[in-house]
Amino acid sequence: MPDTLKLLTAFSLSILLSACGGGSSSSSSDESTETETSTDSGDTDGAEGDTGGYTFNPSSPLATLIVGAQEYASGTLTLEDTDSASPSFQSSSVAGDYGDFTLYESGNWEYQLNTNAQNLNNGESAEDTISFQLTDSSTLSVVFSVQTIEASESSIVFIFMNFSDASVEDDLSISQIADMAFNDTDSLDSAYHENSLGQLKFSRHLSNDTSLDQYCYGENNDESSSIDCFSYSITDSQNGGVLSIEDAESRSGTEYSDSGYTWRDNATLWIESNYVDSNTQPVDLSDWRHRVYIFPEAAARAGLVGTGVASVGGRWSMITADSDQLIMGHELGHNIGLGHAGNDNNNDGDTNDSGENEYGSDGSLMGNAWQSRLFGSGHRDYMGWYDAFPGYTESLEAVSGTTTNIELQAIELTAGELSSSLPQLLKVESAGSRNGESHYYIEYHIEHSILNPRPHHENSVTIHYLIDSSNNATANQVATLSSAGESFTDSSAGVTIELLSTDNSNNSATVSITYDE
Numbered sequence: 001m002p003d004t005l006k007l008l009t010a011f012s013l014s015i016l017l018s019a020c021g022g023g024s025s026s027s028s029s030d031e032s033t034e035t036e037t038s039t040d041s042g043d044t045d046g047a048e049g050d051t052g053g054y055t056f057n058p059s060s061p062l063a064t065l066i067v068g069a070q071e072y073a074s075g076t077l078t079l080e081d082t083d084s085a086s087p088s089f090q091s092s093s094v095a096g097d098y099g100d101f102t103l104y105e106s107g108n109w110e111y112q113l114n115t116n117a118q119n120l121n122n123g124e125s126a127e128d129t130i131s132f133q134l135t136d137s138s139t140l141s142v143v144f145s146v147q148t149i150e151a152s153e154s155s156i157v158f159i160f161m162n163f164s165d166a167s168v169e170d171d172l173s174i175s176q177i178a179d180m181a182f183n184d185t186d187s188l189d190s191a192y193h194e195n196s197l198g199q200l201k202f203s204r205h206l207s208n209d210t211s212l213d214q215y216c217y218g219e220n221n222d223e224s225s226s227i228d229c230f231s232y233s234i235t236d237s238q239n240g241g242v243l244s245i246e247d248a249e250s251r252s253g254t255e256y257s258d259s260g261y262t263w264r265d266n267a268t269l270w271i272e273s274n275y276v277d278s279n280t281q282p283v284d285l286s287d288w289r290h291r292v293y294i295f296p297e298a299a300a301r302a303g304l305v306g307t308g309v310a311s312v313g314g315r316w317s318m319i320t321a322d323s324d325q326l327i328m329g330h331e332l333g334h335n336i337g338l339g340h341a342g343n344d345n346n347n348d349g350d351t352n353d354s355g356e357n358e359y360g361s362d363g364s365l366m367g368n369a370w371q372s373r374l375f376g377s378g379h380r381d382y383m384g385w386y387d388a389f390p391g392y393t394e395s396l397e398a399v400s401g402t403t404t405n406i407e408l409q410a411i412e413l414t415a416g417e418l419s420s421s422l423p424q425l426l427k428v429e430s431a432g433s434r435n436g437e438s439h440y441y442i443e444y445h446i447e448h449s450i451l452n453p454r455p456h457h458e459n460s461v462t463i464h465y466l467i468d469s470s471n472n473a474t475a476n477q478v479a480t481l482s483s484a485g486e487s488f489t490d491s492s493a494g495v496t497i498e499l500l501s502t503d504n505s506n507n508s509a510t511v512s513i514t515y516d517e
Helices: 115-119 174-183 188-195 245-250 261-274 297-301 326-335 377-383
Strands: 064-066 072-076 092-095 099-103 108-113 125-133 139-147 152-162 200-203 215-217 226-233 290-295 308-310 316-320 338-343 393-396 403-409 425-429 439-444 461-469 472-481 487-490 495-503 508-515
Touching: 092 125, 099 125, 099 139, 108 139, 152 261, 174 188, 174 226, 188 200, 188 326, 226 261, 245 297, 261 290, 261 316, 290 297, 290 326, 297 316, 308 326, 316 326, 326 338, 338 377, 338 461, 377 425, 377 439, 377 461, 377 472, 393 403, 403 439, 439 495, 439 508, 461 495, 472 487, 472 495
Parallel strands: 064 139, 152 200, 152 226, 152 290, 290 316, 338 472, 393 425
Antiparallel strands: 072 108, 092 099, 099 108, 125 139, 215 226, 308 316, 403 508, 425 439, 439 461, 461 472, 487 495, 495 508
């Protein structure tokens, strides 16, 4: 594993753990992610009424380690709500899948990665579950996270834009947003992390100060239901109080006609004037990498706002409450610098022809395909996510009169699922192409629980080109090859791409690229 991929990060110790420099911190049980209780009614040595019960509340993961950078962690475990008959920790050593765990009678512990961790693929993350016994032979477990590369974390805050007769939480609860953003198998956090080959993810909170008003819980003290959020009631500028959808609609041709931009700006000003951060300074919403202003669906039905808009390369987006990750993930994609994914059926470089659409690529989060979580290989290449993984990349130069067969892995495979022997990014030179761009991107697709849950283009090859214009990369699809023998030809570039076969057991497809004499 190249040293450049083994980046240093701080490991996360959030509950009952010793800091890296020593010492321990306590935690209330409402931060816990797991609770186990054991009783021993047959213990006659304890005080009368003692049951031997206890509560065990470790954080999960107990620590996050980085192969080649942060390979050791230590801390302290605690049994709570104990009595004189309760068991206690006992010294033990456990060999895990990726590390060695040592526990002492005091509850102090140490964890050191072993050589198995070196076998993880670049970009892969894994969990190591360690089980150990207490003095009464009951068994407890803790989990460690093991990663091979440090992901850049983008903070995100959700701003609820409420009317007097329609609120965001009428359509979408805080818990549902937390699930969409962080908890679902195909959450935005998972989708961005896996598309970026482990290099980009979202942080649930900007600050770990749970006393802040921005620290929103969907369920009382349930960390997994939490997000950063603010609620803003839209002011009625004529009548005072909170504006209603009905009144806003009646004035939409005059006062309320800018699709929500003024409301966005008013909300920003109000929040920054009424809330303080963890340093007791006025909140600055620009401290978050992404600001998502969410409007009730009734506002879109009334024509007051669109379903989604965002600043390309910027920090804000405006969406309406929706039950799927598509719209939110699409607008966040604009924030990181991506344009749309269209369909260009005649391959002329224009997606405005009859039957075409600048959103029309079926298998991309930047298109309009329901439940797609995929950024295609062109967008990934534009973001530089393959730069650290040369083994997953193959570029083919145009050589007249040649035919080259290449087996490539499915674009949906995540870093931990990829084979080190096959490319995933296949970039084919197409100088002089009909669409005006110099390369085609070829992708093979499979069903995948995170990136292609519907699925789209299953067991097919798609062909795309990328337009990089003014920091707004647009990826357009020109062909889908669904069966062996189907091909696509660009006579202007003198290149033909043919699907030869697919291998379901290997999640791969073999294509041929032929350049004219």
